[in-house]
Amino acid sequence: MAKTTIRRPQVSIIGSSEADAAMLTLAAQAGAVVAKLGFALVTGGRDGIMQAASKGCADAGGIVLAVVPGTSMNEANEYCHYVIPTGLGWARNVITAIAGDIIVVIGGAAGTLSEIAFAWMYERPIIALSSSGGWAKQVAGKTLDHRQTQPVIDCPTIHEFEAALRRLLPTLPTTFAR
Numbered sequence: 001m002a003k004t005t006i007r008r009p010q011v012s013i014i015g016s017s018e019a020d021a022a023m024l025t026l027a028a029q030a031g032a033v034v035a036k037l038g039f040a041l042v043t044g045g046r047d048g049i050m051q052a053a054s055k056g057c058a059d060a061g062g063i064v065l066a067v068v069p070g071t072s073m074n075e076a077n078e079y080c081h082y083v084i085p086t087g088l089g090w091a092r093n094v095i096t097a098i099a100g101d102i103i104v105v106i107g108g109a110a111g112t113l114s115e116i117a118f119a120w121m122y123e124r125p126i127i128a129l130s131s132s133g134g135w136a137k138q139v140a141g142k143t144l145d146h147r148q149t150q151p152v153i154d155c156p157t158i159h160e161f162e163a164a165l166r167r168l169l170p171t172l173p174t175t176f177a178r
Contacts, residue, residue: 005174007174008038008040009038009039009102009169009172009174010039010040010099010100010102011041011101011102011103011104012043012096012100012102012104012115012119012124013034013042013043014044014096014104014105014106015027015049015050015105015106015107015108015134015136016106016108016112016134017046017047017048017049017109017111018048018109019048022132023052025052026106026131027048027050027106028052028053028056028059029056029158030053030104030106031052031054031055031056031058031060031062031064033158033165034053034056034057034062034165035056035057035060035061036162037169039062039165041053041057041063042065042099042100043065043066043067043080044069044092044111045075046068046075046076046077047077049107050066050077051077051079054077054079055079059079063082064079065081065083065084066083066084067096067099068084068085068092069086069088069090070087070089071086071087090111093118096115097115097118097119097122097124098118098119098122098124100124101124101125101172101174102124102125102126102127102165103116103126103127104128104129104161105128105134105135105136105139105152106129107132107133107136108134108135108136113135116144116152117144120144120145120147125150125153125168126152127152127155127164127165127168128140128152128154129156129158131156140152140154140155
């Protein structure tokens, strides 16, 4: 019998700190799905997609973990339950990317691109909510290089996103208590 842990599966939602209303709505919905499935949410803890996903998750009763670039706990948005101040600036993106068992991309600019690259190199499954645009649209359905054979999972809708999370859970290397 497989050993179980008390740790919840962790989903990192990454994306634009400057986002339009449609992207913010999608991020809040994605955060709520993470909570609904009993996963813990990891974000960069700041504004934009990070804040909307955090609010959606917290409002749905989920747990939110923030990995912030500075040294202050107060740097995180008001929807974060736990804060990890890294003091690493942009370099904190590697932590945000590998802290998730699954990585979800919504929109995204250069900072998000770095997180996508780290997630890919560390062989994390990546889901792109491609309807949000940005790097999510650019990487959806693609393999980025030789390190992985499975492409970035393209989920244009929130319903496809939830189905993808459900499909991925049994493939994760740890057996989680439910």
